[in-house]
Amino acid sequence: MVYRLAAPWTLSQAQLEAALQQAHFVECGASQEKSVGWTEPRGQAHGACVEVVAGQWIMKWMLEAKTVPGSVVKRKVQEEVHKIEAMTGRKPGKKEIRTLGDDARLALLPMAFTKQASVTLWLDPQAQLLVLDAGSQAKADEVLTSLVKAVDGLVLGLINTQTAPATAMAHWLGTQEAPTGFSVDRECELKAADESKAVVRYTRHALDTGEVVQHIANGKVPTRLAMTWKDRVSFVLTEALQLKKVAFLDVVADKAHTAAGDRSDDHFDADVAIATGELSRLLPQLLDALGGEITFA
16 A cells, blocks of 8 residues: 655654654563554564664554353353352342453453564655555554654555546457556456446456457446566556555566575565565556546645
8 A cells, every 4th residue: 555645754753763663562460361563574573663764764553352152252251140149149230241251351351362463664755655455544644643652643545546546457458458567467356336346357368359348338336457568577557546465576576586696684684675665666657557646635
């Protein structure tokens, strides 16, 4: 997901580091359901929360959550309800049952399994872009809330283009002509705009066919389309202008391996430099293919 900074970036690396350290990730306590914070993108304990490679800033947001199955909580509550009925002869009310549920969940939390998830952030201060490796808008919103809390006055907005991605994808499929520098791959999803909400999905299937053109002509709207940029990066473009399934192809992967050599310490820097280098050239060309960006007022 790609966001535009509303104003030029002015913080130094040291200032951002200090801000994120104030909200450093700490694992859940025994009775804590959820914990979020910033952690070391390089993966080295007690390292920096902000890594800068070739002018590109990398951060990592971490979430840990404990989940107690609802069925287990329900069973514990029923046990307590039966005890109360047996001892007092009365049936607990709704409010008391809710309290019993809260108490049961709290008692079970220390035994619950934890699950961790992370989101990598890439900040390009010169281009005034922030890119999140988040799979859903809800997760992205949670990460951005943490970042805005840490960086006072930060204002961000999702990038919008003159041509909606769905409209552009429909044109590319309908004319069987991809924009300059891009090629259409073998995966897409089309949805009917009427009340039927019919969905047609193609996977590992040629899209330069009369059948696809007919679906477009009949009013089905592309919501996902697999594409490749200059034989270097493949991705799936969505109607929300998200890039999913981003993969760097052999020519880029070979370059990364050569840059890193045999030293494992170098892999992080090489991966960041090459990935951000490729994407920083891909994104402007994709925005151009979508008619250009609608800028902040």
